[in-house]
Amino acid sequence: xxxxxxxxxxxxxxxxxxxxxxxxxxxxxxxxxxxxxxxxxxxxxxxxxxxxxxxxxxxxxxxxxxxxxxxxxxxxxxxxxxxxxxxxxxxxxxxxxxxxxxxxxxxxxxxxxxxxxxxxxxxxxxxxxxxxxxxxxxxxxxxxxxxxxxxxxxxxxxxxxxxxxxxxxxxxxxxxxxxxxxxxxxxxxxxxxxxxxxxxxxxxxxxxxxxxxxxxxxxxxxxxxxxxxxxxxxxxxxxxxxxxxxxxxxxxxxxxxxxxxxxxxxxxxxxxxxxxxxxxxxxxxxxxxxxxxxxxxxxxxxxxxxxxxxxxxxxxxxxxxxxxxxxxxxxxxxxxxxxxxxxxxxxxxxxxxxxxxxxxxxxxxxxxxxxxxxxxxxxxxxxxxxxxxxxxxxxxxxxxxxxxxxxxxxxxxxxxxxxxxxxxxxxxxxxxxxxxxxxxxxxxxxxxxxxxxxxxxxxxxxxxxxxxxxxxxxxxxxxxxx
Amino acid sequence: xxxxxxxxxxxxxxxxxxxxxxxxxxxxxxxxxxxxxxxxxxxxxxxxxxxxxxxxxxxxxxxxxxxxxxxxxxxxxxxx
Numbered sequence: 001x002x003x004x005x006x007x008x009x010x011x012x013x014x015x016x017x018x019x020x021x022x023x024x025x026x027x028x029x030x031x032x033x034x035x036x037x038x039x040x041x042x043x044x045x046x047x048x049x050x051x052x053x054x055x056x057x058x059x060x061x062x063x064x065x066x067x068x069x070x071x072x073x074x075x076x077x078x079x080x081x082x083x084x085x086x087x088x089x090x091x092x093x094x095x096x097x098x099x100x101x102x103x104x105x106x107x108x109x110x111x112x113x114x115x116x117x118x119x120x121x122x123x124x125x126x127x128x129x130x131x132x133x134x135x136x137x138x139x140x141x142x143x144x145x146x147x148x149x150x151x152x153x154x155x156x157x158x159x160x161x162x163x164x165x166x167x168x169x170x171x172x173x174x175x176x177x178x179x180x181x182x183x184x185x186x187x188x189x190x191x192x193x194x195x196x197x198x199x200x201x202x203x204x205x206x207x208x209x210x211x212x213x214x215x216x217x218x219x220x221x222x223x224x225x226x227x228x229x230x231x232x233x234x235x236x237x238x239x240x241x242x243x244x245x246x247x248x249x250x251x252x253x254x255x256x257x258x259x260x261x262x263x264x265x266x267x268x269x270x271x272x273x274x275x276x277x278x279x280x281x282x283x284x285x286x287x288x289x290x291x292x293x294x295x296x297x298x299x300x301x302x303x304x305x306x307x308x309x310x311x312x313x314x315x316x317x318x319x320x321x322x323x324x325x326x327x328x329x330x331x332x333x334x335x336x337x338x339x340x341x342x343x344x345x346x347x348x349x350x351x352x353x354x355x356x357x358x359x360x361x362x363x364x365x366x367x368x369x370x371x372x373x374x375x376x377x378x379x380x381x382x383x384x385x386x387x388x389x390x391x392x393x394x395x396x397x398x399x400x401x402x403x404x405x406x407x408x409x410x411x412x413x414x415x416x417x418x419x420x421x422x423x424x425x426x427x428x429x430x431x432x433x434x435x436x437x438x439x440x441x442x443x444x445x446x447x448x449x450x451x452x453x454x455x456x457x458x459x460x461x462x463x464x465x466x467x468x469x470x471x472x473x474x475x476x477x478x479x480x481x482x
Numbered sequence: 483x484x485x486x487x488x489x490x491x492x493x494x495x496x497x498x499x500x501x502x503x504x505x506x507x508x509x510x511x512x513x514x515x516x517x518x519x520x521x522x523x524x525x526x527x528x529x530x531x532x533x534x535x536x537x538x539x540x541x542x543x544x545x546x547x548x549x550x551x552x553x554x555x556x557x558x559x560x561x562x
Contacts, residue, residue: 303541303542307533308529308540313522314522384523385523
């Protein structure tokens with residue numbers, strides 16, 4: 001029981017902007033359910049609830065920026081009678097179809113005679129319900145309200161959407177009953193949502209042409225510029241043509257400056273965090289050359305027998321070896337807070353991901369030391385693609401215990417990273433190069449990578465740091481055991 | 483597959499991985515990794531998209547042959 005608050009999504013975060021609510025008053029949320037989408041200066045993230053109970057009230061509107069710790073929603077153990085139309089609904093998110101019917105029955109029992117209800121319906125549409133109707137493309141004027149004093153409820157809108165005749169359904173997947181708390185959500189990319197937000201367009205009113213009717217950036221731009229002819233889904237959604245606001249609103253800002261704004265806020269966030277790091281952490285640096293002959297030969301042999309989708313890249317092996325070594329040398333893995341180092345018993349490996357428009361984020365692969373290389377590879381692919389799409393989860397941003405930057409993938413031979421506080425180390429991996437290699441008095445050529453450790457002198461010395469890098473190299477000599 | 487189809491397939495796949503690439507002014511001699519800034523994961527996704535769209539599987543040993551946009555188009559045109 002209690003408030004759902006704006007969480008801290010990283011050491012450098014001071015405030016967050018509510019981008020989207022995935023819950024509504026009356027929903028039952030479990031601990032861990034994703035309930036909202038929050039924009040930090042760095043990226044857009046899904047945020048889960050730490051509370052379990054019924055949503056009594058949403059305290060922050062979409063578009064509002066608030067400091068960490070600000071209550072965002074009131075969550076109670078029992079439904080609150082005063083919480084509005086849907087307040088009396090003990091609906092679990094996994095029981096939605098059934099509970100929707102139950103709600104209607106209960107609401108109908110309390111309703112006034114039908115004539116009065118119909119007359120009142122035109123005015124009795126609470127804003128959240130109106131928003132839902134808008135998202136689903138349902139006209140509330142045509143709905144008979146079954147709520148108190150004839151008010152239109154969410155269930156009424158959902159029924160109306162479900163009962164709507166065929167053609168509209170494919171283009172409005174949100175209208176199909178989905179056993180999820182965010183069943184009524186419009187499918188759209190985060191970039192499309194951001195653009196819509198900037199341009200003042202209600203994304204619920206934009207016909208989507210993406211996969212499964214998802215709204216794309218181009219759809220949003222079309223909605224603004226009025227170039228609707230190019231949208232193939234347009235004919236399927238006649239009622240969308242009457243959506244108010246799409247063309248009436250002039251763009252507040254052109255898209256390029258939106259991207260610029262994001263980049264400069266990301267730049268500022270990185271700048272302030274790195275300044276803090278360099279001011280407070282006494283860095284030292286050690287580096288070694290990793291012999292990748294065995295690892296690359298093993299990887300090529302494995303990849304030879306695999307379809308593209310399950311092929312490995314060298315990064316997966318390097319990350320796994322790094323995670324295992326961090327488990328053995330705890331001085332590089334953990335947090336330094338309030339003057340004390342607290343080693344972490346788990347290795348959550350942060351992976352620095354360069355974003356295509358500039359800037360970077362470093363979300364975590366959880367328990368990387370325990371994952372099979374194949375699993376780690378899949379998680380790496382998933383994490384990088386979501387990081388670039390601006391769709392990360394709270395925990396991924398908040399809790400890496402050690403970060404790896406693999407800048408070498410794009411060309412440099414060595415990377416001397418700056419530690420992300422409150423972490424105490426950063427591993428830099430350079431590019432894979434063929435190097436002349438002396439071994440047993442003979443000269444040969446081997447693939448190699450320069451690994452650099454930036455570490456916190458308050459916690460470890462060069463000797464331990466060097467041991468950590470040497471372990472990575474040792475582990476890579478037996479890739480089949482990683 | 484003729485060259486035009488191959489070019490189309492390569493452009494479609496690249497725009498999935500790197501939506502910001504502008505093909506109008508693109509020199510086909512551009513290197514995918516260095517010039518278009520695809521990292522190893524991007525490149526893997528590109529190879530995967532091309533495989534799904536055209537059925538052509540590019541094994542790892544041929545990666546050097548498909549390092550440029552033109553190289554990728556020629557590779558597909560010869561095998562698709």
